[in-house]
Amino acid sequence: MIVQILTNFIVSGAFAVIFNVPLNSLLQCCLVGMISRLLLILLDSNNIDAVLATLTATFFIGIISQIFAKIYKMPTIVFTIPGIIPLVPGGLAYNATRNFVEDHYDLAIQFAARALMTAGAIAVGLVLSVALTQILKIRKA
């Protein structure tokens, strides 16, 4: 579990470098990734559905990124993207593709549906975090 969290820290940092994030904000990107993995693992160990867990993790990625964006005066996407990429359902998409090729359509559709649900959860999580900050902004004004 600790290994997973640490590797997510490294993976998020590596993706930040691929997207040309400046050196002084690499650490924040890594932190966002690490927190999301910690949440994902905690929720998963409490038998919460993977889709819901992804939604929660993405929601917090969105919130933390917006806080970092405010503190360091940078666009939010700088912190969001390296955090989100490790959550993309690569394994499910892989299994779907494999089963499609091997003519196991029933299994393939199951995996594809789960992959789509997870991708949708990422989108909804982001939307919710944006919506929450909008509401807070209106309250303040």
Place this chain on the structure above:
Amino acid sequence: MYYRKETNQIDEVCLLAGKIMLQSGAETYRVEDTMMRMARSFGGNDPQCYVTPTGIIFSLHGAEKTKLLRITKRTTNLNKVIIVNNISRSISKGNISAEEAYKMLIQIEEGNPQYPLSITIASASIASGFSLIMFNGGWNDFLSSFIIGGSGFSCLIYLDRLLNIKFFAEFLASLVIGLMSYFFINIGVGHDLSNIIISSVMPLVPGLLITNAVRDLMAGHLVSGLSKGAEASLTAFAISSGIAIVFSLF
């Protein structure tokens, strides 16, 4: 560069800023927002702009000519987005004149990416290798995924320059990843095929597009959001068809 009129210069600065941001992977709504802010703080009266992922339309006054800028090549360089964002911030505060801003923007546009290509490829390798561990893979597959992820990503960059068709480059890159994974399994370096493929494909995943599509859709930029979503799905489709072909071959 010589300007006939002050307004002409404001146009140029705003369009250049928009162009750099759009080409470096900023969200469409952010590009529009930045251009409008810049135009307003330069004293532009009733600026209007319409940005899509492939072009910018910008007009300053009712009587001025409306300008159109076509964007063909889009890359990912968040550093440029950050710098342009900071410039627009200081323009809003009134610290920089239009002329100074234009000079700075020209420099940014010509500037190279912050990290050399070798470091980018190395970090793609690192991302693939550690993704494997993150997905509960064994350390004995780390090396194969490290090598395959790096070569897949360098394939993508090379083919993208060579072919200029992004989806085909992605398709071929994932095909290379699939073939290399089979090869590594056959010579006995790799052990778990699915884990190696999943983690090696990670650097190709369209994370930026997914994020931007959602954020643009939420900001009400329906055209940009949908087209970025389509681009992301096409990328995902290209990757999975590359892998699918490898499966059907073996």
